[in-house]
Amino acid sequence: MSELLRLTGVSRRFSGLQALRDVNLSVARGEVLGLIGPNGAGKTTLVNTICGVTPANSGTILFDGSDITRTKPYQAARRGLSRTFQIVQPFAEFSALDNVAAAALFSQPGTSLKTAREAAREHLAFVGLEPQADQPAATLTLAMRKRLELAKALAMRPKLLFLDEVNAGLNSAEVERATALIHQLAKDGITIVMIEHLMKVVLNVCTRIVVLHNGHPIADGPPREVISNPAVVEAYLGQQYAKRSAGHG
Amino acid sequence: MMSRSNIALLVLIAALACLPLVGGAYALRLGTIACLYATLALSWNVVGGFAGYPSFATAAFFGFGAYCAGVLMGKDWPLWAAIAASGALAMVAATLLGAVLLRLRGHYFAIASLSLAEVLREVVNNATDLTGGGMGLNIPLSAGASVMAEATFFFYAMWLVMLLTAAMVILVAGSRLGFALNCIRQNETASAMVGLNTTLAKSIAFGLSACFVAAAGGVYAAWVHYIDPSDVFDILYSVKPIVMALMGGLGSPFGVACGALLYLGLEEVVWRNYIQIHSGVLGVLIVLLLLFLPHGLTSLRFGRLWRRAKHV
Numbered sequence: 001m002s003e004l005l006r007l008t009g010v011s012r013r014f015s016g017l018q019a020l021r022d023v024n025l026s027v028a029r030g031e032v033l034g035l036i037g038p039n040g041a042g043k044t045t046l047v048n049t050i051c052g053v054t055p056a057n058s059g060t061i062l063f064d065g066s067d068i069t070r071t072k073p074y075q076a077a078r079r080g081l082s083r084t085f086q087i088v089q090p091f092a093e094f095s096a097l098d099n100v101a102a103a104a105l106f107s108q109p110g111t112s113l114k115t116a117r118e119a120a121r122e123h124l125a126f127v128g129l130e131p132q133a134d135q136p137a138a139t140l141t142l143a144m145r146k147r148l149e150l151a152k153a154l155a156m157r158p159k160l161l162f163l164d165e166v167n168a169g170l171n172s173a174e175v176e177r178a179t180a181l182i183h184q185l186a187k188d189g190i191t192i193v194m195i196e197h198l199m200k201v202v203l204n205v206c207t208r209i210v211v212l213h214n215g216h217p218i219a220d221g222p223p224r225e226v227i228s229n230p231a232v233v234e235a236y237l238g239q240q241y242a243k244r245s246a247g248h249g
Numbered sequence: 250m251m252s253r254s255n256i257a258l259l260v261l262i263a264a265l266a267c268l269p270l271v272g273g274a275y276a277l278r279l280g281t282i283a284c285l286y287a288t289l290a291l292s293w294n295v296v297g298g299f300a301g302y303p304s305f306a307t308a309a310f311f312g313f314g315a316y317c318a319g320v321l322m323g324k325d326w327p328l329w330a331a332i333a334a335s336g337a338l339a340m341v342a343a344t345l346l347g348a349v350l351l352r353l354r355g356h357y358f359a360i361a362s363l364s365l366a367e368v369l370r371e372v373v374n375n376a377t378d379l380t381g382g383g384m385g386l387n388i389p390l391s392a393g394a395s396v397m398a399e400a401t402f403f404f405y406a407m408w409l410v411m412l413l414t415a416a417m418v419i420l421v422a423g424s425r426l427g428f429a430l431n432c433i434r435q436n437e438t439a440s441a442m443v444g445l446n447t448t449l450a451k452s453i454a455f456g457l458s459a460c461f462v463a464a465a466g467g468v469y470a471a472w473v474h475y476i477d478p479s480d481v482f483d484i485l486y487s488v489k490p491i492v493m494a495l496m497g498g499l500g501s502p503f504g505v506a507c508g509a510l511l512y513l514g515l516e517e518v519v520w521r522n523y524i525q526i527h528s529g530v531l532g533v534l535i536v537l538l539l540l541f542l543p544h545g546l547t548s549l550r551f552g553r554l555w556r557r558a559k560h561v
Contacts, residue, residue, distance in 0.1 A: 073442055074441045074444050074446045077443055077444035078444045082443075085439075089439035089442070090436070091431075092436070094435065102440075102445075103444070105425065106432075106440070106443050108444075113425065156443060156444060
């Protein structure tokens, strides 16, 4: 598998807080990488740094063969980096269709609004939101808005897709539905980096896991191996979980 | 593919064009001011209504256009060339300035845009050789036509600027740029994340908005023949378009144009009847309108009003 993304010595500081410290990370094409860690570990900051929202203070980021360390968010988006937000960010007054159309329109310069809307309809159908296509985004339920985020991200024809807690706040039926979608995307060959707290989903979907703690990766490897790593248990999962999963394992 | 409200806007503008057929000098003067106000409000709406950036820079571009055209006409440029040049210059200047100013959001942007007029006023005050400074600037009279002929001429000049502004606004609203500005108003972070170059879109909007305001300033200068800094950089030129847009209905070009006419009507009636306390009365009326009709004239649905009246 060839390499799609490589971070070398990436650090990011917010005045007194070292949010990311010397992060080295590589993502291969076609992988589904789970990014886990306790609250405040720097998971979302890592995604923001890669996407150019909070540029790295030091280190380099290579994406698809070119240096994107200093690119702006809109440039990163046009290069094929797309993301969903942990706190959903719809265009509230737009219909679901126009939300997705905006993503198709601006991520690929030269697209017409008409083409963008046609593409948007397909992506809405994929996430199961076609019946709500003409409804304003503000009126959708949280689960629907999460799927809308996903449709927006997909409309950008991503090479690399970041999913930031797409399952947070969903009930178990909704989680199952979202998980099925992620499986489908992975099968279609989209490289995925997902931040996720639900271990069931992580173990079910990811091919590899990286654990972030205090802004630094402390473990990296196949899911089963990582979650039995003593350092990970100490930092994130807790003794209880380790015992339980050992019992199951 | 034209929405009903855009057609209504064009009909309104066409109706205004008939004014010289029915009105005298006073009506023409009011009509010219109506066209000026509508131009300012429609232009402001591109940045304030579409993109949601509360700009107080209208006075700056109005004064800039007035002085630019005034100085050029003093150098024997023909009227149309001077006005076109002032519009074009304002557009370039505003686009460049926008790239810097529009990085600020909300109150910070409002304050920064407010200071623009003050800065330009001081520049004009101190560039005495070019602008006459605080003494003001005389603009050569166009050939000695009759009073009525001149009034009609400047009415149509201002009307034309308004028509071009309306055409620009309608084109922008239906374009990719209009879609982009709409996205920026709703969620700027998300806009950037889907690949929209927000700074560029906002700067172009700012430039387009400044262009027609400056052209209107140029026509104004030629119309009144004499301008001075405290007149054309008056902060009221920044505030009035915002009030008009709010009164008419933020974002809707037709609503904003109606707001401009309503504002002018109120201003004129209040000025005539309460000459001593006109600003106070006008202020109270504006507050009342905004309190009871927060989404402007366009939110009025006569059917609904009727039903409500029946319930009472």
